[in-house]
Amino acid sequence: xxxxxxxxxxxxxxxxxxxxxxxxxxxxxxxxxxxxxxxxxxxxxxxxxxxxxxxxxxxxxxxxxxxxxxxxxxxxxxxxxxxxxxxxxxxxxxxxxxxxxxxxxxxxxxxxxxxxxxxxxxxxxxxxxxxxxxxxxxxxxxxxxxxxxxxxxxxxxxxxxxxxxxxxxxxxxxxxxxxxxxxxxxxxxxxxxxxxxxxxxxxxxxxxxxxxxxxxxxxxxxxxxxxxxxxxxxxxxxxxxxxxxxxxxxxxxxxxxxxxxxxxxxxxxxxxxxxxxxxxxxxxxxxxxxxxxxxxxxxxxxxxxxxxxxxxxxxxxxxxxxxxxxxxxxxxxxxxxxx
Amino acid sequence: xxxxxxxxxxxxxxxxxxxxxxxxxxxxxxxxxxxxxxxxxxxxxxxxxxxxxxxxxxxxxxxxxxxxxxxxxxxxxxxxxxxxxxxxxxxxxxxxxxxxxxxxxxxxxxxxxxxxxxxxxxxxxxxxxxxxxxxxxxxxxxxxxxxxxxxxxxxxxxxxxxxxxxxxxxxxxxxxxxxxxxxxxxxxxxxxxxxxxxxxxxxxxxxxxxxxxxxxxxxxxxxxxxxxxxxxxxxxxxxxxxxxxxxxxxxxxxxxx
Numbered sequence: 001x002x003x004x005x006x007x008x009x010x011x012x013x014x015x016x017x018x019x020x021x022x023x024x025x026x027x028x029x030x031x032x033x034x035x036x037x038x039x040x041x042x043x044x045x046x047x048x049x050x051x052x053x054x055x056x057x058x059x060x061x062x063x064x065x066x067x068x069x070x071x072x073x074x075x076x077x078x079x080x081x082x083x084x085x086x087x088x089x090x091x092x093x094x095x096x097x098x099x100x101x102x103x104x105x106x107x108x109x110x111x112x113x114x115x116x117x118x119x120x121x122x123x124x125x126x127x128x129x130x131x132x133x134x135x136x137x138x139x140x141x142x143x144x145x146x147x148x149x150x151x152x153x154x155x156x157x158x159x160x161x162x163x164x165x166x167x168x169x170x171x172x173x174x175x176x177x178x179x180x181x182x183x184x185x186x187x188x189x190x191x192x193x194x195x196x197x198x199x200x201x202x203x204x205x206x207x208x209x210x211x212x213x214x215x216x217x218x219x220x221x222x223x224x225x226x227x228x229x230x231x232x233x234x235x236x237x238x239x240x241x242x243x244x245x246x247x248x249x250x251x252x253x254x255x256x257x258x259x260x261x262x263x264x265x266x267x268x269x270x271x272x273x274x275x276x277x278x279x280x281x282x283x284x285x286x287x288x289x290x291x292x293x294x295x296x297x298x299x300x301x302x303x304x305x306x307x308x309x310x311x312x313x314x315x316x317x318x319x320x321x322x323x324x325x326x327x328x329x330x331x332x333x334x335x336x337x338x339x
Numbered sequence: 340x341x342x343x344x345x346x347x348x349x350x351x352x353x354x355x356x357x358x359x360x361x362x363x364x365x366x367x368x369x370x371x372x373x374x375x376x377x378x379x380x381x382x383x384x385x386x387x388x389x390x391x392x393x394x395x396x397x398x399x400x401x402x403x404x405x406x407x408x409x410x411x412x413x414x415x416x417x418x419x420x421x422x423x424x425x426x427x428x429x430x431x432x433x434x435x436x437x438x439x440x441x442x443x444x445x446x447x448x449x450x451x452x453x454x455x456x457x458x459x460x461x462x463x464x465x466x467x468x469x470x471x472x473x474x475x476x477x478x479x480x481x482x483x484x485x486x487x488x489x490x491x492x493x494x495x496x497x498x499x500x501x502x503x504x505x506x507x508x509x510x511x512x513x514x515x516x517x518x519x520x521x522x523x524x525x526x527x528x529x530x531x532x533x534x535x536x537x538x539x540x541x542x543x544x545x546x547x548x549x550x551x552x553x554x555x556x557x558x559x560x561x562x563x564x565x566x567x568x569x570x571x572x573x574x575x576x577x578x579x580x581x582x583x584x585x586x587x588x589x590x591x592x593x594x595x596x
Contacts, residue, residue, distance in 0.1 A: 066565075165552050167562070200450065200468040201552050208451075215451035217466060330566040334383045339552050 031057035032270055036085040037065045042290050050277045056270050065091050072100050077264045082271040085259040090169045092258050093323020096123040101260035104272055112279040112297045116316045117256050126256030127278050128287050129294040131225040132174055133252050134243040140219045146243045153193020161197040162209045162218035166333040176325035177253050180317050191336045202339055229292030244312035251315040366578045376572050388554040394473045396538055402481030403537045407488025408530055412518055415496040430486055437483045438546025444479050476551045480541055488533035495529035528595050535591045556580045
């Protein structure tokens, strides 16, 4: 008798709790939820501005890319996420390949964000830009010796080059762009030359590349612009400078942080509104003020950064290629021993 | 066997099966072989990572065995000032993740770290990349994992009957012989157990090898899945890891006799 009562009460409680949570779900349709790999301090001001403008609340949770993607997949149709936000076109491409996004066709977004920073099928849009370019020691290198990423494979740089590991998505995306422009054979030669020129085991952090150059272990490297921005803010007199690679050829390789509307979003219309807001001049101004990145929109310029580092021409390759060529770029690097 | 024993045997069998299920799944990948990707991994990644893993296990194994055992012996058998404090302080690396300790050691000892900067300034010796080769990562793992052997050896030494040691001394054995011929053989099962755990942890590590950019099975498995979305190749690599683990357990069992 006791056993029957307790089983019955378990069933009743389970039914009640699922209907309760369903009610909670329904109530939360007047707010949006964002899953973001970007840290809180970089996204909260944007969401606050959006709420101030539209009255729509934005809830968010932050985490690591792999985990968040798997979570959205597992949640499936029941996912609470309306927007998934992450960094690097390679990661955005991967999320798209896992069917995380729904295609969005918005004139506002297409007007604000240039084509090469958006997925061709509208699955995601870039929201901020970072450049991955050459950094050099002002004490030991004359900028006239620098030109392209490919030139760093030249023997003249033997024992002077510091690079990020092939395991970081920044490197994979850069090599993907080389494959897109030059093809597999030429890029193989370039990577082989880079490996020959290495002064040290590839570094696990961009910051370590910069400290290595400062310590004299190497003379040139390739880093993301905002890492240099942070170092420069701490130490304005550091004898390091950015060099805009490939200005006379394909333009400097850039990458984005971006977002897309999830496939099973409960509130896609508001989600699109949020995405449109994030692409707008108002939001772009806030965004770039936060992290020494460039705006994705061409309608404003990052005057602070241009004042520091000068303006540059971006590579106009559509960033979906960063993801499409990723498997090829990794195989290439593994074959050539670029660790 | 009565029915109660039959029941518990059956339950134990069920438990063993459920625990080993992931291993069975991982090994079953070998029945779906022969993809182009496996060929690429075999040719470009496996040779280096097998050698690297072997060197790592050998170096770390020797290192923690010696360091952990010697430290345990000293704090248990030798009286010196600060012994009581040291006995507990030597456990501290347990509290710090391997990755964090590696980050600190690299920060201090790599080319641009304090130690080498000081060295260059005061002696003019040119700097070097400590992440090249295997010795620095072996040393890092030894300093992170020696507490496993230390803990087991210390417990064993504490339990050793003082009569055996005194017998050895009375028969004229010098302190080192007492250590090497009496105490260590008695502690061997404990040392082997600590060694086994250390080697398993080393095989499974991802953080330290990433910082050192060292090639091991974990980084290859991560690539098989992360870069190529091949659960089969990832599982095939994982099953080799499982095989190595089985060998280690087998040798540890053999050393118990």
